[in-house]
Amino acid sequence: xxxxxIDIRGLSLAYERDGHRNVILEGLDLAVGRGEFVVIVGESGxxxxxxxxVLIGLARPSSGTVRLDTxxxxxxxxxxxxxDARLLPWRRVVANVAFGLEGSGLSRTQRIAKAREMxxxxxxxxxxxxxxxxxSGGQRQRVAIARALAVDPDVLLMDEPFSxxxxxxxxxxxxxxxxxxxxxxxTILFVTHDIDEAVTxxxxxxVLAGSPGxxxxxxxxxxTRPRRRRDGALLDAARQLRAELSGRSAEL
Amino acid sequence: xxxxxxxxxxxxxxxxxxxxxxxxxxxxxxxxxxxxxxSTIPPAFLKEIRIGVWWEAVAASLSHYIAGLAAGxxxxxxxxxxxxxxxxxxxxxxxxxxxxxxxxxxxxxPFAIIWFGxxxxxxxxxxxxxxxxxxxxxxxxxVRSVDRDLIEVAQAFGFRSGWSRLTKxxxxxxxxxxxxxxxxxxxxxxxxxxxxxxxxxxxxGARMMQASSLLSTDIVVVYMLTMAGLYGLFDTGFVAxxxxxxxxxx
Ligand SMILES: Nc1ncnc2c1ncn2[C@@H]1O[C@H](COP(=O)(O)OP(=O)(O)O)[C@@H](O)[C@H]1O
Ligand SMILES: [Mg+2]
Numbered sequence: 001x002x003x004x005x006i007d008i009r010g011l012s013l014a015y016e017r018d019g020h021r022n023v024i025l026e027g028l029d030l031a032v033g034r035g036e037f038v039v040i041v042g043e044s045g046x047x048x049x050x051x052x053x054v055l056i057g058l059a060r061p062s063s064g065t066v067r068l069d070t071x072x073x074x075x076x077x078x079x080x081x082x083x084d085a086r087l088l089p090w091r092r093v094v095a096n097v098a099f100g101l102e103g104s105g106l107s108r109t110q111r112i113a114k115a116r117e118m119x120x121x122x123x124x125x126x127x128x129x130x131x132x133x134x135x136s137g138g139q140r141q142r143v144a145i146a147r148a149l150a151v152d153p154d155v156l157l158m159d160e161p162f163s164x165x166x167x168x169x170x171x172x173x174x175x176x177x178x179x180x181x182x183x184x185x186x187t188i189l190f191v192t193h194d195i196d197e198a199v200t201x202x203x204x205x206x207v208l209a210g211s212p213g214x215x216x217x218x219x220x221x222x223x224t225r226p227r228r229r230r231d232g233a234l235l236d237a238a239r240q241l242r243a244e245l246s247g248r249s250a251e252l
Numbered sequence: 253x254x255x256x257x258x259x260x261x262x263x264x265x266x267x268x269x270x271x272x273x274x275x276x277x278x279x280x281x282x283x284x285x286x287x288x289x290x291s292t293i294p295p296a297f298l299k300e301i302r303i304g305v306w307w308e309a310v311a312a313s314l315s316h317y318i319a320g321l322a323a324g325x326x327x328x329x330x331x332x333x334x335x336x337x338x339x340x341x342x343x344x345x346x347x348x349x350x351x352x353x354x355x356x357x358x359x360x361x362p363f364a365i366i367w368f369g370x371x372x373x374x375x376x377x378x379x380x381x382x383x384x385x386x387x388x389x390x391x392x393x394x395v396r397s398v399d400r401d402l403i404e405v406a407q408a409f410g411f412r413s414g415w416s417r418l419t420k421x422x423x424x425x426x427x428x429x430x431x432x433x434x435x436x437x438x439x440x441x442x443x444x445x446x447x448x449x450x451x452x453x454x455x456x457g458a459r460m461m462q463a464s465s466l467l468s469t470d471i472v473v474v475y476m477l478t479m480a481g482l483y484g485l486f487d488t489g490f491v492a493x494x495x496x497x498x499x500x501x502x
Contacts, residue, residue, distance in 0.1 A: 056408045080408045086401055090424045090500045100409040103416070133502040151409065 004031040004069065005155055005187050006055065011064035012212075013050055024050050026212035028064070032155065032189055037181060039190045039198040041241070042208035048191040049083075051208070052157045055189070056080045070154040075104055079148035080157040083164065085140035087132040093143055094119065094128040100151040118146035121180060138169035145177070149184065158190045162197065171229065174200055178225060195245070199237040200227060207244055217244045288470040293477070296470040305459065310478060313445050313455035316372055320379025321441050325434055328384045332391025332430075337414065337422060357382035358447055365451065375448035375455065382444045383437040390433020394426035428501070431494045438490055442483050 011028040014021050024047045032038045040048050053059040055066065056078055070077040079100065087096045097115035106114065119125050122142040132140060141161055148156055162170040174197060181188055192198055198205045202221050209216035219241060223233045253261075270290050277284040288296075300306040335341045360381055361374075368374040398421065406412075406421045449457025456475050463471035 058404055058407060076410060082401070082405070082408075084401070086405045088402060088405070088421070088424070090427070092500075099405075099420075102420070103411070131500045133500070 003034060004067075005034045006030070006032040006189070007065075007067040007069070008051075008055075009065045009067070011051070011054065011066070012062045013047070013054065013059065014062050014212075023212040025061075026214060028208075028214050030206060030215060032187060034187055035185050037188045037190065037201060037203045038206060039192060039202035039204070040206045040208055041192055041195060041198045041245070042213065043245075044193055046208050046211070047213035048193075048208055049159050050213075052080060052159050052189070052191060055155075055157060068154075074152075074154055076100065076151040076153050078155045078157055079151050079153040080159065081141070081144050081148045081161045083160040085132075085137075085144040087140055087143055087147075089132050091132075092128070093124065093130050093132065093135070096132065096143055097146045097150050099147055104151070114150055115146070118150045119143075121149065121183070122146045122176070136169075138165050138173060141165065141173065142176075145180070149180070149186070153186075155187045155189060158188065160192055161190075163192065163194065170197070177201065178227070182225065195238050195241050196234075199234045199241060200229060205237075205241060207241070209245070217241075219244070285467050285469060288473055292470045293473050296468075297474045300471060300474055306474075306478070309454070309456045309459040309475070310482070312372070313449065313457070314482070316375040316379060316448065316453070316455060317441055317445050319372075320376045320444065321383055321437065323376065324380035324383025324441070325387045325437060327380070328387025328433070328437075329391050329430060332388045333395055333418065333422065333426075335388075336392040336395025336426070337418065353385060357444055361448070361451060364448070370452045372453060374451075375445065375453040378448040379441050379444040382440050386437040386440055387430070387433045390436070391426065391430050394429025394433075395422055397429070398422050398425040428498055431497065435487070435490055435494065438486055439483060442479055446479070 008028060008030040011025055011030075012023070013025045014023040016022075028051065030038075030051070040051065042048050050059055054061050068077050087093075088099065091099065094112060094115045097118050098111040101111040101114060104111075116125065116128060119128055122145055124139060124142055124146070127135065127139065127143075132143070135143065145158075145161070162173050165173065177188075178201065180186070190201060199221055205217075205219045205221060206215055207217035207219070208214070219237070221234070221237050223231065223237070227234060273287070274289045274291060276282045277287050277289045284292075297306070331345075335345055357378055360378055364374040364377045368377060402421050402425060403417060406417055411417065411420055445455065446457040446460070449455040450461050452458055452461075456479060460472050460475045463469070463475075
Protein backbone atom coordinates (compact mmCIF):
# COMPACT_ATOMS: atom_id res chain seq x y z
CA UNK A 1 0.00 0.00 0.00
CA UNK A 2 1.06 3.57 -0.63
CA UNK A 3 2.01 5.50 2.48
CA UNK A 4 -1.24 5.73 4.51
CA UNK A 5 -3.18 8.98 4.82
CA ILE A 6 -5.28 7.56 7.61
CA ASP A 7 -3.88 5.07 10.08
CA ILE A 8 -6.31 3.83 12.71
CA ARG A 9 -4.81 1.64 15.44
CA GLY A 10 -6.68 -0.21 18.16
CA LEU A 11 -9.78 1.96 17.91
CA SER A 12 -12.38 1.19 20.57
CA LEU A 13 -15.60 3.01 21.26
CA ALA A 14 -18.34 2.38 23.78
CA TYR A 15 -21.53 4.20 24.69
CA GLU A 16 -22.69 4.36 28.27
CA ARG A 17 -26.43 4.10 28.62
CA ASP A 18 -28.27 3.74 31.95
CA GLY A 19 -25.04 2.61 33.54
CA HIS A 20 -24.78 -0.08 30.88
CA ARG A 21 -21.67 -0.10 28.71
CA ASN A 22 -22.36 -0.83 25.07
CA VAL A 23 -19.14 -1.59 23.20
CA ILE A 24 -19.54 -0.73 19.51
CA LEU A 25 -15.98 -1.03 18.23
CA GLU A 26 -13.01 -2.80 19.78
CA GLY A 27 -9.42 -2.90 18.64
CA LEU A 28 -10.13 -1.80 15.10
CA ASP A 29 -7.13 -1.32 12.81
CA LEU A 30 -7.51 0.28 9.44
CA ALA A 31 -5.12 2.08 7.13
CA VAL A 32 -6.08 3.92 3.98
CA GLY A 33 -3.43 4.76 1.39
CA ARG A 34 -3.22 8.00 -0.52
CA GLY A 35 -5.45 7.97 -3.58
CA GLU A 36 -7.04 4.71 -2.53
CA PHE A 37 -10.76 4.01 -2.77
CA VAL A 38 -11.58 1.93 0.30
CA VAL A 39 -15.09 0.64 0.92
CA ILE A 40 -16.26 -0.56 4.33
CA VAL A 41 -19.10 -3.06 4.24
CA GLY A 42 -20.92 -4.67 7.10
CA GLU A 43 -24.34 -5.31 8.49
CA SER A 44 -26.43 -2.49 9.74
CA GLY A 45 -25.54 -1.52 13.31
CA UNK A 46 -22.03 -2.97 13.20
CA UNK A 47 -20.43 0.45 13.62
CA UNK A 48 -19.57 1.59 10.08
CA UNK A 49 -20.94 5.08 10.56
CA UNK A 50 -19.24 5.26 13.93
CA UNK A 51 -15.83 4.81 12.29
CA UNK A 52 -16.49 7.77 9.98
CA UNK A 53 -17.90 9.83 12.84
CA VAL A 54 -14.73 9.28 14.84
CA LEU A 55 -12.61 10.36 11.89
CA ILE A 56 -14.58 13.57 11.28
CA GLY A 57 -14.69 14.37 15.00
CA LEU A 58 -18.37 13.77 15.70
CA ALA A 59 -17.67 10.87 18.07
CA ARG A 60 -14.87 10.42 20.57
CA PRO A 61 -13.16 7.05 20.79
CA SER A 62 -12.68 5.37 24.17
CA SER A 63 -9.18 4.33 23.17
CA GLY A 64 -6.92 3.91 20.17
CA THR A 65 -5.17 6.32 17.88
CA VAL A 66 -5.94 7.91 14.57
CA ARG A 67 -2.89 9.15 12.72
CA LEU A 68 -3.44 11.47 9.82
CA ASP A 69 -0.76 12.18 7.29
CA THR A 70 -2.36 15.10 5.55
CA UNK A 71 -0.78 17.76 3.40
CA UNK A 72 0.83 20.47 5.47
CA UNK A 73 -1.45 23.44 5.99
CA UNK A 74 -4.56 21.52 4.99
CA UNK A 75 -7.43 23.21 6.84
CA UNK A 76 -9.91 20.41 6.32
CA UNK A 77 -8.17 17.06 6.18
CA UNK A 78 -11.49 15.28 5.80
CA UNK A 79 -15.01 16.00 4.64
CA UNK A 80 -18.05 13.82 5.15
CA UNK A 81 -21.00 13.10 2.88
CA UNK A 82 -23.92 11.95 5.01
CA UNK A 83 -26.46 9.31 4.06
CA ASP A 84 -29.21 11.93 3.87
CA ALA A 85 -27.75 14.90 2.00
CA ARG A 86 -28.27 17.27 4.96
CA LEU A 87 -28.25 20.39 2.85
CA LEU A 88 -29.13 23.58 4.71
CA PRO A 89 -32.63 24.32 3.41
CA TRP A 90 -32.30 28.10 3.83
CA ARG A 91 -29.31 28.31 1.52
CA ARG A 92 -29.43 28.15 -2.23
CA VAL A 93 -27.52 25.28 -3.83
CA VAL A 94 -24.41 27.34 -4.55
CA ALA A 95 -24.33 28.70 -0.98
CA ASN A 96 -24.66 25.15 0.35
CA VAL A 97 -21.63 24.11 -1.67
CA ALA A 98 -19.69 27.15 -0.44
CA PHE A 99 -20.60 26.40 3.20
CA GLY A 100 -17.38 24.69 4.25
CA LEU A 101 -15.27 27.43 2.70
CA GLU A 102 -16.51 30.08 5.10
CA GLY A 103 -13.75 30.94 7.52
CA SER A 104 -11.12 29.66 5.11
CA GLY A 105 -9.87 33.16 4.34
CA LEU A 106 -11.32 33.15 0.83
CA SER A 107 -13.36 36.15 -0.23
CA ARG A 108 -17.04 35.68 -0.94
CA THR A 109 -16.40 35.94 -4.67
CA GLN A 110 -13.68 33.28 -4.46
CA ARG A 111 -15.95 30.99 -2.44
CA ILE A 112 -18.77 31.31 -4.95
CA ALA A 113 -16.38 30.71 -7.84
CA LYS A 114 -15.07 27.56 -6.13
CA ALA A 115 -18.63 26.40 -5.43
CA ARG A 116 -19.60 26.87 -9.06
CA GLU A 117 -16.56 24.91 -10.14
CA MET A 118 -17.63 22.04 -7.87
CA UNK A 119 -21.19 22.19 -9.16
CA UNK A 120 -19.83 21.85 -12.67
CA UNK A 121 -17.85 18.81 -11.52
CA UNK A 122 -21.02 17.09 -10.32
CA UNK A 123 -23.01 18.27 -13.36
CA UNK A 124 -25.33 20.68 -11.58
CA UNK A 125 -24.20 24.03 -12.95
CA UNK A 126 -27.73 24.93 -13.96
CA UNK A 127 -29.05 24.38 -10.45
CA UNK A 128 -26.82 26.83 -8.59
CA UNK A 129 -29.64 29.20 -7.68
CA UNK A 130 -32.25 26.65 -6.71
CA UNK A 131 -33.36 25.90 -3.17
CA UNK A 132 -32.57 22.39 -1.90
CA UNK A 133 -36.25 21.44 -1.75
CA UNK A 134 -36.44 21.96 -5.50
CA UNK A 135 -33.97 19.12 -6.17
CA SER A 136 -34.44 15.39 -6.53
CA GLY A 137 -32.83 13.04 -4.03
CA GLY A 138 -30.01 12.23 -6.42
CA GLN A 139 -29.33 15.90 -7.16
CA ARG A 140 -29.28 16.69 -3.46
CA GLN A 141 -26.72 13.99 -2.88
CA ARG A 142 -24.58 15.42 -5.68
CA VAL A 143 -24.74 18.82 -4.05
CA ALA A 144 -23.60 17.19 -0.80
CA ILE A 145 -20.66 15.65 -2.67
CA ALA A 146 -19.82 19.02 -4.21
CA ARG A 147 -19.99 20.63 -0.75
CA ALA A 148 -17.54 18.07 0.60
CA LEU A 149 -15.17 18.37 -2.37
CA ALA A 150 -15.23 22.16 -2.22
CA VAL A 151 -13.10 22.23 0.93
CA ASP A 152 -10.51 20.16 -0.96
CA PRO A 153 -10.15 17.50 1.72
CA ASP A 154 -7.33 14.99 1.75
CA VAL A 155 -9.88 12.26 2.35
CA LEU A 156 -13.49 12.15 1.29
CA LEU A 157 -15.63 10.19 3.77
CA MET A 158 -18.96 8.90 2.48
CA ASP A 159 -21.56 7.23 4.67
CA GLU A 160 -23.95 5.18 2.55
CA PRO A 161 -24.40 8.21 0.31
CA PHE A 162 -26.48 6.43 -2.32
CA SER A 163 -28.50 4.00 -0.22
CA UNK A 164 -31.65 6.13 -0.15
CA UNK A 165 -31.74 6.47 -3.96
CA UNK A 166 -33.49 4.37 -6.57
CA UNK A 167 -31.20 1.87 -8.31
CA UNK A 168 -30.96 3.76 -11.60
CA UNK A 169 -29.91 6.99 -9.89
CA UNK A 170 -27.60 5.02 -7.62
CA UNK A 171 -25.74 3.42 -10.52
CA UNK A 172 -25.48 6.78 -12.26
CA UNK A 173 -23.92 8.32 -9.18
CA UNK A 174 -21.57 5.38 -8.71
CA UNK A 175 -20.23 5.96 -12.21
CA UNK A 176 -20.01 9.64 -11.58
CA UNK A 177 -18.11 9.14 -8.33
CA UNK A 178 -15.55 6.97 -10.10
CA UNK A 179 -15.13 9.63 -12.76
CA UNK A 180 -14.73 12.31 -10.07
CA UNK A 181 -12.13 10.25 -8.27
CA UNK A 182 -10.31 9.77 -11.55
CA UNK A 183 -10.30 13.53 -12.12
CA UNK A 184 -9.42 14.62 -8.60
CA UNK A 185 -7.33 11.70 -7.37
CA UNK A 186 -9.07 11.93 -3.99
CA THR A 187 -8.64 9.32 -1.31
CA ILE A 188 -12.11 8.00 -0.55
CA LEU A 189 -13.36 6.03 2.43
CA PHE A 190 -16.85 4.88 1.55
CA VAL A 191 -19.36 2.98 3.69
CA THR A 192 -22.12 0.82 2.28
CA HIS A 193 -24.09 -2.32 3.05
CA ASP A 194 -24.53 -3.03 -0.64
CA ILE A 195 -22.05 -5.65 -1.84
CA ASP A 196 -22.42 -4.88 -5.55
CA GLU A 197 -21.81 -1.24 -4.85
CA ALA A 198 -18.74 -2.13 -2.81
CA VAL A 199 -17.07 -4.22 -5.52
CA THR A 200 -17.99 -1.76 -8.25
CA UNK A 201 -16.32 1.15 -6.50
CA UNK A 202 -13.54 -0.22 -4.35
CA UNK A 203 -9.84 -0.70 -4.73
CA UNK A 204 -10.13 -2.49 -1.41
CA UNK A 205 -13.16 -3.74 0.49
CA UNK A 206 -12.94 -3.94 4.28
CA VAL A 207 -15.50 -6.12 6.02
CA LEU A 208 -16.58 -4.94 9.42
CA ALA A 209 -18.26 -7.63 11.48
CA GLY A 210 -18.92 -8.88 14.96
CA SER A 211 -20.14 -7.32 18.11
CA PRO A 212 -18.13 -5.33 19.04
CA GLY A 213 -17.15 -4.60 15.47
CA UNK A 214 -13.71 -5.20 14.07
CA UNK A 215 -12.14 -5.75 10.66
CA UNK A 216 -13.06 -9.29 9.64
CA UNK A 217 -11.71 -9.30 6.10
CA UNK A 218 -9.75 -7.06 3.81
CA UNK A 219 -10.05 -7.79 0.12
CA UNK A 220 -8.40 -6.07 -2.85
CA UNK A 221 -10.54 -5.68 -5.97
CA UNK A 222 -8.01 -5.82 -8.79
CA UNK A 223 -10.21 -4.87 -11.68
CA THR A 224 -9.09 -2.07 -13.97
CA ARG A 225 -11.09 1.13 -14.34
CA PRO A 226 -13.31 2.21 -15.90
CA ARG A 227 -15.21 -0.84 -14.71
CA ARG A 228 -18.13 -2.36 -16.50
CA ARG A 229 -20.97 -3.12 -14.16
CA ARG A 230 -21.51 -6.84 -13.62
CA ASP A 231 -18.20 -7.61 -15.29
CA GLY A 232 -17.15 -11.21 -14.65
CA ALA A 233 -14.29 -10.32 -12.31
CA LEU A 234 -16.55 -8.04 -10.30
CA LEU A 235 -19.19 -10.73 -9.99
CA ASP A 236 -16.53 -13.13 -8.71
CA ALA A 237 -15.42 -10.57 -6.18
CA ALA A 238 -18.99 -10.01 -5.08
CA ARG A 239 -19.53 -13.75 -4.65
CA GLN A 240 -16.38 -14.02 -2.60
CA LEU A 241 -17.42 -11.08 -0.48
CA ARG A 242 -20.88 -12.55 0.08
CA ALA A 243 -19.32 -15.80 1.24
CA GLU A 244 -17.07 -13.80 3.55
CA LEU A 245 -20.01 -11.95 5.04
CA SER A 246 -22.34 -14.93 5.39
CA GLY A 247 -19.49 -17.06 6.74
CA ARG A 248 -18.99 -14.39 9.36
CA SER A 249 -22.61 -14.28 10.35
CA ALA A 250 -22.67 -18.10 10.48
CA GLU A 251 -19.74 -17.99 12.88
CA LEU A 252 -21.46 -15.52 15.20
CA UNK B 253 -67.79 27.98 -2.38
CA UNK B 254 -66.11 30.05 -5.06
CA UNK B 255 -63.86 32.93 -4.13
CA UNK B 256 -66.32 35.38 -5.60
CA UNK B 257 -69.26 33.94 -3.69
CA UNK B 258 -67.43 34.03 -0.38
CA UNK B 259 -66.23 37.60 -0.96
CA UNK B 260 -69.76 38.73 -1.83
CA UNK B 261 -71.12 37.00 1.23
CA UNK B 262 -68.53 38.62 3.46
CA UNK B 263 -69.35 42.05 2.00
CA UNK B 264 -73.07 41.44 2.45
CA UNK B 265 -72.48 40.40 6.06
CA UNK B 266 -70.52 43.58 6.78
CA UNK B 267 -73.20 45.71 5.11
CA UNK B 268 -75.95 44.08 7.18
CA UNK B 269 -73.92 44.70 10.31
CA UNK B 270 -73.48 48.39 9.43
CA UNK B 271 -77.20 48.78 8.66
CA UNK B 272 -78.14 47.18 11.95
CA UNK B 273 -75.65 49.40 13.78
CA UNK B 274 -76.98 52.51 11.99
CA UNK B 275 -80.60 51.58 12.71
CA UNK B 276 -80.26 50.98 16.44
CA UNK B 277 -79.50 54.58 17.48
CA UNK B 278 -81.58 56.12 14.68
CA UNK B 279 -84.69 54.22 15.68
CA UNK B 280 -84.13 55.47 19.20
CA UNK B 281 -83.46 52.00 20.54
CA UNK B 282 -80.09 53.13 21.88
CA UNK B 283 -78.93 56.53 23.03
CA UNK B 284 -76.65 57.82 20.18
CA UNK B 285 -74.21 59.06 22.82
CA UNK B 286 -73.73 55.46 23.93
CA UNK B 287 -73.45 54.10 20.40
CA UNK B 288 -72.82 56.59 17.59
CA UNK B 289 -74.23 55.46 14.23
CA UNK B 290 -71.56 54.57 11.70
CA SER B 291 -72.52 57.44 9.41
CA THR B 292 -71.15 59.85 12.02
CA ILE B 293 -67.73 58.22 12.01
CA PRO B 294 -66.26 59.57 8.74
CA PRO B 295 -67.08 63.19 9.64
CA ALA B 296 -65.58 62.69 13.08
CA PHE B 297 -62.50 61.16 11.45
CA LEU B 298 -62.10 64.09 9.05
CA LYS B 299 -62.48 66.52 11.90
CA GLU B 300 -59.79 64.76 13.93
CA ILE B 301 -57.48 65.00 10.94
CA ARG B 302 -58.34 68.63 10.29
CA ILE B 303 -57.51 69.75 13.80
CA GLY B 304 -54.26 67.76 13.56
CA VAL B 305 -55.02 65.50 16.51
CA TRP B 306 -55.23 62.24 14.59
CA TRP B 307 -51.76 62.34 13.10
CA GLU B 308 -50.24 63.40 16.36
CA ALA B 309 -51.93 60.65 18.36
CA VAL B 310 -51.18 57.97 15.77
CA ALA B 311 -47.56 59.05 15.41
CA ALA B 312 -47.09 58.95 19.18
CA SER B 313 -48.69 55.52 19.47
CA LEU B 314 -46.73 54.16 16.53
CA SER B 315 -43.49 55.30 18.05
CA HIS B 316 -44.38 53.53 21.33
CA TYR B 317 -45.49 50.49 19.41
CA ILE B 318 -42.38 50.21 17.27
CA ALA B 319 -39.97 50.96 20.10
CA GLY B 320 -41.72 48.51 22.46
CA LEU B 321 -41.87 45.86 19.80
CA ALA B 322 -38.21 46.28 18.87
CA ALA B 323 -37.02 46.26 22.48
CA GLY B 324 -39.24 43.34 23.55
CA UNK B 325 -38.57 41.25 20.45
CA UNK B 326 -34.86 42.03 20.50
CA UNK B 327 -34.49 41.00 24.13
CA UNK B 328 -36.79 38.00 23.64
CA UNK B 329 -34.80 36.71 20.68
CA UNK B 330 -31.43 37.30 22.33
CA UNK B 331 -32.34 35.64 25.63
CA UNK B 332 -34.37 32.93 23.90
CA UNK B 333 -31.33 32.00 21.81
CA UNK B 334 -29.08 32.01 24.87
CA UNK B 335 -31.40 29.90 27.02
CA UNK B 336 -32.24 27.62 24.10
CA UNK B 337 -28.59 26.94 23.31
CA UNK B 338 -27.07 26.77 26.76
CA UNK B 339 -28.22 24.25 29.32
CA UNK B 340 -26.46 26.25 31.99
CA UNK B 341 -28.39 29.39 31.09
CA UNK B 342 -31.59 27.37 30.94
CA UNK B 343 -31.09 25.88 34.38
CA UNK B 344 -29.97 29.17 35.88
CA UNK B 345 -33.01 31.06 34.64
CA UNK B 346 -35.63 28.35 35.11
CA UNK B 347 -37.01 29.63 38.41
CA UNK B 348 -36.64 33.30 37.56
CA UNK B 349 -38.78 32.66 34.50
CA UNK B 350 -41.33 30.79 36.56
CA UNK B 351 -41.53 33.64 39.01
CA UNK B 352 -41.81 36.52 36.54
CA UNK B 353 -43.64 34.95 33.68
CA UNK B 354 -47.13 34.80 35.23
CA UNK B 355 -47.08 38.53 36.04
CA UNK B 356 -49.35 40.23 33.50
CA UNK B 357 -47.75 43.06 31.55
CA UNK B 358 -50.24 45.55 33.00
CA UNK B 359 -49.21 44.69 36.53
CA UNK B 360 -46.01 46.52 35.69
CA UNK B 361 -47.86 49.80 35.22
CA PRO B 362 -47.15 51.12 38.74
CA PHE B 363 -43.44 50.49 38.33
CA ALA B 364 -43.47 51.85 34.80
CA ILE B 365 -44.89 55.12 36.13
CA ILE B 366 -42.54 55.23 39.13
CA TRP B 367 -39.49 54.54 36.99
CA PHE B 368 -40.31 56.54 33.89
CA GLY B 369 -43.15 58.86 34.89
CA UNK B 370 -46.17 59.33 32.64
CA UNK B 371 -43.82 59.44 29.69
CA UNK B 372 -43.41 57.56 26.39
CA UNK B 373 -40.74 55.36 28.03
CA UNK B 374 -43.36 53.98 30.40
CA UNK B 375 -45.59 52.92 27.49
CA UNK B 376 -42.63 51.42 25.65
CA UNK B 377 -41.68 49.47 28.75
CA UNK B 378 -45.14 47.97 29.24
CA UNK B 379 -45.44 47.05 25.57
CA UNK B 380 -41.96 45.53 25.57
CA UNK B 381 -42.70 43.27 28.54
CA UNK B 382 -45.67 41.64 26.87
CA UNK B 383 -43.77 41.20 23.61
CA UNK B 384 -40.71 39.88 25.40
CA UNK B 385 -42.38 36.82 26.91
CA UNK B 386 -44.10 35.77 23.70
CA UNK B 387 -40.94 36.09 21.63
CA UNK B 388 -38.73 34.59 24.32
CA UNK B 389 -40.74 31.39 24.54
CA UNK B 390 -41.18 31.14 20.78
CA UNK B 391 -37.43 31.53 20.28
CA UNK B 392 -36.47 29.10 23.00
CA UNK B 393 -38.86 26.49 21.59
CA UNK B 394 -37.62 27.04 18.05
CA VAL B 395 -34.00 26.68 19.12
CA ARG B 396 -34.75 23.48 21.01
CA SER B 397 -36.32 21.89 17.97
CA VAL B 398 -33.46 22.71 15.59
CA ASP B 399 -32.48 19.57 13.71
CA ARG B 400 -29.42 18.06 15.47
CA ASP B 401 -28.32 16.61 12.15
CA LEU B 402 -27.76 20.07 10.73
CA ILE B 403 -25.68 21.07 13.72
CA GLU B 404 -23.56 18.00 13.00
CA VAL B 405 -23.05 19.25 9.47
CA ALA B 406 -21.57 22.47 10.85
CA GLN B 407 -19.34 20.48 13.21
CA ALA B 408 -18.24 18.16 10.44
CA PHE B 409 -17.09 21.19 8.46
CA GLY B 410 -15.11 22.47 11.42
CA PHE B 411 -17.57 25.07 12.73
CA ARG B 412 -17.43 24.10 16.36
CA SER B 413 -17.69 27.34 18.32
CA GLY B 414 -20.98 28.33 19.88
CA TRP B 415 -20.98 31.49 17.81
CA SER B 416 -20.65 29.73 14.46
CA ARG B 417 -23.24 27.16 15.54
CA LEU B 418 -25.55 30.08 16.27
CA THR B 419 -25.00 32.07 13.11
CA LYS B 420 -24.65 29.21 10.63
CA UNK B 421 -27.33 26.82 11.86
CA UNK B 422 -29.38 27.72 14.93
CA UNK B 423 -30.52 31.20 13.93
CA UNK B 424 -31.55 30.41 10.37
CA UNK B 425 -33.14 27.11 11.40
CA UNK B 426 -35.08 28.77 14.23
CA UNK B 427 -36.22 31.74 12.15
CA UNK B 428 -39.60 30.28 11.16
CA UNK B 429 -40.51 29.65 14.81
CA UNK B 430 -39.21 33.03 15.93
CA UNK B 431 -41.27 34.80 13.27
CA UNK B 432 -44.43 33.02 14.42
CA UNK B 433 -43.78 34.42 17.89
CA UNK B 434 -43.12 37.91 16.58
CA UNK B 435 -46.34 37.84 14.59
CA UNK B 436 -48.33 36.92 17.69
CA UNK B 437 -46.54 39.71 19.53
CA UNK B 438 -47.52 42.16 16.80
CA UNK B 439 -51.17 41.80 17.84
CA UNK B 440 -50.45 41.59 21.54
CA UNK B 441 -48.46 44.83 21.40
CA UNK B 442 -51.43 46.84 20.11
CA UNK B 443 -53.42 45.87 23.18
CA UNK B 444 -50.54 46.98 25.32
CA UNK B 445 -50.37 50.30 23.45
CA UNK B 446 -53.93 51.20 24.39
CA UNK B 447 -53.55 49.93 27.92
CA UNK B 448 -50.32 51.82 28.47
CA UNK B 449 -51.69 55.07 27.05
CA UNK B 450 -54.94 54.91 28.96
CA UNK B 451 -52.85 55.82 31.97
CA UNK B 452 -52.14 59.14 30.32
CA UNK B 453 -49.13 58.69 28.06
CA UNK B 454 -49.88 60.74 24.99
CA UNK B 455 -51.21 58.71 22.06
CA UNK B 456 -54.29 56.98 20.69
CA GLY B 457 -55.25 55.43 24.04
CA ALA B 458 -55.07 58.76 25.85
CA ARG B 459 -57.09 60.46 23.12
CA MET B 460 -59.75 57.76 23.42
CA MET B 461 -60.00 58.24 27.18
CA GLN B 462 -60.22 61.99 26.74
CA ALA B 463 -62.98 61.65 24.14
CA SER B 464 -64.93 59.17 26.21
CA SER B 465 -64.89 61.44 29.25
CA LEU B 466 -66.55 64.03 27.02
CA LEU B 467 -68.98 61.35 25.76
CA SER B 468 -67.61 61.92 22.22
CA THR B 469 -68.13 58.29 21.44
CA ASP B 470 -67.84 58.89 17.69
CA ILE B 471 -64.20 59.86 18.27
CA VAL B 472 -63.65 56.76 20.39
CA VAL B 473 -64.91 54.67 17.48
CA VAL B 474 -62.63 56.55 15.07
CA TYR B 475 -59.62 55.43 17.08
CA MET B 476 -60.91 51.89 17.56
CA LEU B 477 -61.12 51.58 13.78
CA THR B 478 -57.76 53.32 13.39
CA MET B 479 -56.17 50.65 15.55
CA ALA B 480 -57.87 47.87 13.63
CA GLY B 481 -56.60 49.41 10.40
CA LEU B 482 -53.06 49.86 11.65
CA TYR B 483 -52.94 46.33 13.01
CA GLY B 484 -54.15 45.03 9.66
CA LEU B 485 -51.48 47.04 7.90
CA PHE B 486 -48.69 45.80 10.13
CA ASP B 487 -49.84 42.22 10.01
CA THR B 488 -50.09 42.25 6.22
CA GLY B 489 -46.66 43.83 5.94
CA PHE B 490 -45.22 41.33 8.37
CA VAL B 491 -46.71 38.36 6.55
CA ALA B 492 -45.11 39.64 3.34
CA UNK B 493 -41.76 39.99 5.09
CA UNK B 494 -42.15 36.54 6.61
CA UNK B 495 -42.90 35.06 3.20
CA UNK B 496 -39.78 36.67 1.78
CA UNK B 497 -37.53 35.61 4.64
CA UNK B 498 -38.85 32.05 4.46
CA UNK B 499 -38.87 31.81 0.67
CA UNK B 500 -36.57 28.81 0.97
CA UNK B 501 -39.40 26.73 2.37
CA UNK B 502 -41.37 24.45 0.08
N1 LIG C 1 -25.01 8.33 20.16
C1 LIG C 1 -25.17 7.01 20.38
N2 LIG C 1 -25.48 6.55 21.61
C2 LIG C 1 -25.65 5.25 21.83
N3 LIG C 1 -25.52 4.30 20.89
C3 LIG C 1 -25.20 4.67 19.66
C4 LIG C 1 -25.01 6.04 19.32
N4 LIG C 1 -24.70 6.12 18.01
C5 LIG C 1 -24.70 4.85 17.53
N5 LIG C 1 -25.00 3.98 18.52
C6 LIG C 1 -25.07 2.53 18.37
O1 LIG C 1 -23.86 2.11 17.79
C7 LIG C 1 -24.10 1.02 16.94
C8 LIG C 1 -23.40 1.24 15.63
O2 LIG C 1 -24.03 2.30 14.97
P1 LIG C 1 -23.58 2.74 13.51
O3 LIG C 1 -22.15 3.07 13.51
O4 LIG C 1 -24.52 3.81 13.10
O5 LIG C 1 -23.83 1.43 12.65
P2 LIG C 1 -23.87 1.23 11.08
O6 LIG C 1 -23.50 2.52 10.46
O7 LIG C 1 -22.91 0.15 10.81
O8 LIG C 1 -25.25 0.81 10.73
C9 LIG C 1 -25.58 0.84 16.81
O9 LIG C 1 -25.97 -0.26 17.57
C10 LIG C 1 -26.14 2.10 17.40
O10 LIG C 1 -27.34 1.83 18.06
MG1 LIG D 1 -24.71 3.81 9.31
